[in-house]
Amino acid sequence: MERLRELWRRLMFVLRRGKFQQDLQEELQFHLEMKARALHEAGMEPAEAGAAAQRHFGNTLLLREASREAWGWNTLETVVQDVRYGLRQLHRSRGFTLVAVLTLALGIGANTAVFTLVDAVLLKSLPVSDPHQLYSLGADDNCCEMTGLQGNFTIYSYPLYQELQERNPEFSQLAAFQAGAMPVAVRRSRGAEAAQPYRGEFVSGNYFQMFGLSAYAGRLLTPADDRTGAPPVVVMSYRVWQQRYGADPGVIGSTLVINSKVFTLAGVAPPGFFGDRLTDDPPDFWLPLGSEPVLNSLDSILRRPGEFWLYITGRLKPGVALAPLQARLTVELQQWLRTLPKLDEGDRKDISQQKIILTPGGAGVTELRDQYASGLRLLTVLAGLVLLIACANLANLLLAKGRASSVQMAARIALGATRARLMRQMLTESLLLAVVGGAAGVAVAFLAARMILVVAFRGTQYVPIAATPSLPVLAFAFALSILTGVLFGVAPAWISSRSQPAEALHGATRSTRDRSALPQKSLVVLQAALSLVLLAGAGLLTRSLLNLQSQQFGFQTRGRYIVRLDPSLAGYSLERLPGLYRELRTRLGAIPGVLSVSYSGYSPMRGDNWSSDISLYGQPRPDYSKVVAPSWMRVSPHYFDTIGTRLLRGRVINDQDTPSSTRVAVVNETFARRFFPKQDPIGKRFGIGESDHSRDFEIVGIVEDTKYQDARGPAYAMFFLPFLQKVPRADQSVQDAIDSSNYLQDIELLVSGYPPNLESQVRRALDEIDANLTVLSMTSFDEQVARNFNQDRLLARLAGLFGFLALALASIGLYGVTAYNVVRRTNEIGIRMALGADRQNVLGMVLRGALGQAGVGLALGIPIVVAGGRALSSQLFGVKGYDPEVLVAAVVTLGVCAAVAALVPARRAASIDPIQALRAE
């Protein structure tokens, strides 16, 4: 109770501070007068009595302060005092404050922007309930559809999934979902509107239950929807419902036509849910696995035990031990594999090596994460360097300011301020700057993050990464501001508080020794070194990007356009394809400006790749544990001309390759080298699959190597087949798979000039053929290729920006320090000139000092650049980490900027009038 009253009294003190001061003052005055009177009555003169009384009293100021301190608000009061003083100081030197805040905003903003992305891509969990309970079977990096043993299993078939689900009750829910997303064409069943392209994903019935989600509207999938014969339903993402269907509640429960099949829309997923992985273009529709045979009626893979295409993630019941479960899963997998019907001897031996590893699944499938992780790490380092440089700059500025106010500092010390108190006041000023800079930095971060997302994900419809700073990001920005403030505030505060009062009051400018010069110089050296690192890094990344973009791909992009189309989405059967293909070539070829039309299974740099094992006629089957299976696809006549791949020998696929003519194939150089070394491949035969098919195709031509998927590695061995040529096979499932390869997915156009409205003409032509044909996308070939380098482009641009910033900051820093030193040494320069030095000497002296600092910085920076380059070399293409040209260019750039920065104050020094200088204080 007493404590409460005490607290109340303390609070009252805060509110009535003014009156308190007055009262105490009056009380002390009274005491003084009484004392003086007593002395007077004892015999002293009044005047002397007053003085004696005062002396006896001692330091009134200290007394008052001690009395105030008793109330316990001392710390808070002094902090408030410091803040108000700091704000006044900042307001007074507006120019400095503006530069400082800007510098900080850029430094802190860059780091916060990068951290926003790091948080979203690398750290965040999926927006589902209790993500820490989720575990994936395997570590998700085999995408997207394959047969054969994986060793470390990560993708599974549906029958295997059903088996594992049945035998493992430790999972409260075990769900399977498609490893790769697929394009779907969707329209309302009523109405005449054309089908629109979307992304779809097959998931098991308990997918949403496993994630613990409830529908925003309607209902989500249940295991009942997954049963054979269940009416086909689909779940829509919230984003699509809002943006493309206007959040119309009427569409829920209505029928949609997906890839020409009828589905009912069951409901809408909750807002913010974007699926089981962070990726660009997340799924818009989730379909039950049970409906896969309906959608893929031509080539359904649901029942095929050996077709692996699903990821499996489950929610573990609490208290389940991981290791025994993992071991049991491995045993179950191996037992099941032994029952696989079509396993050859080699694979059968490997069954005991197959295993399942449980990995935490709360973050979702990590494709995007893995893709961007190294780039983000690099960005973090670069942004950190920029911040360091900014801090060094500010520290130097504050040091200079500190020296300028050293007289004031000395006076305060003489009046009784402790060094600790002074330091605290200077630190408060730094922290104020830092906090204001940090707030501005958050705004910069928001803009920067948006810009980064636009560049990094160019060409996508939607990325579920928010550029708005989340709470952890804001906390990070705040913590960074405080840290920055301490970093650049401590050194100047420490140095300023150590100034000797007497020295300062006398005017220490006469001395040539300056204790603050060493820290200032070291800061400049640090800035120069770091700037060199950033510039060199920018140079390396830019060069790498240029190398990537201008390399020999094996195709030409000028005047080429790629149209993505899938006739299977419009319900075309295999028999209708020849007619469709004829019409395509006629109508598209008729568009003015179009020189050549072709179509293929996929196009280069699209991101697709199909590969199969082959057998060679008259040769032993290649050992696929040592050699990579070749890639392949079907191409139309004029394909190679249209995309600009050169024919080396023989002939390309042309109109004479019909369904009834000889089965032929065209191969590329790598294929010829790998499978027919030191022979002429023309005339040789091979086939897909086992040796009973090794006579299927006759090689008629060799084309140059072309990169189809990986821009950084060598071209894949590849063979090309004509459309619609069929080879009968015993195994119906393999037959279906190969038959489905007859569906084109890309159309290539070679166009002269820049025909206006090309896209709308293409769409119209396709619409005239069949209104159900949905154009999934249309881009220029250049754009398609450029999208592969989004990350490299981003890194190069940002590194360049950071390098430029660093250069500007370092130059300003060098200029500031040199100018300050010239002012400080005005006297000395005057003496030197009076003693016979001419302007050249003075110029040289100043320049040598400044460039000396820069030079030391460069010398220190070079080994860091070399080391950094080695660390960077995995990101670089065609340029070594220690590329001498880039290094020399960076050194020269920095040297020139340093020279210019130092020249201005040096010239001012050279033009000092010696008489004025000697008079100056």
Added chain:
Amino acid sequence: MARTEILPGTLYLLILKTLESGPRHGYGIAERIQELSDDVLTVEEGSLYPALQRMLIRGWVVGEWRQSENNRRARYYRLTASGRKQLGAELSEFQKVMAAITRVIQTA
């Protein structure tokens, strides 16, 4: 004239005891202590006023502005009930300590 320092910790006791006989202002308290101790103990103003502030915070005294003997405004400090209790506690504590010290001195 050498001044004997007030034993640390006894300042509150002295002030509280002085106020037992009635309210006084700060100068009056110092004067009274000096007088009662026959000039042996002198309270420094630098310790007196901060101590008074602390006693105000703790609620052992309250301050009232009144007209002093020479018609000037002065702040008078008056003992509260809680102050009286504190006085009793300090007194017994002091006596206990003094007895202990005395025992040590006499035995050695």
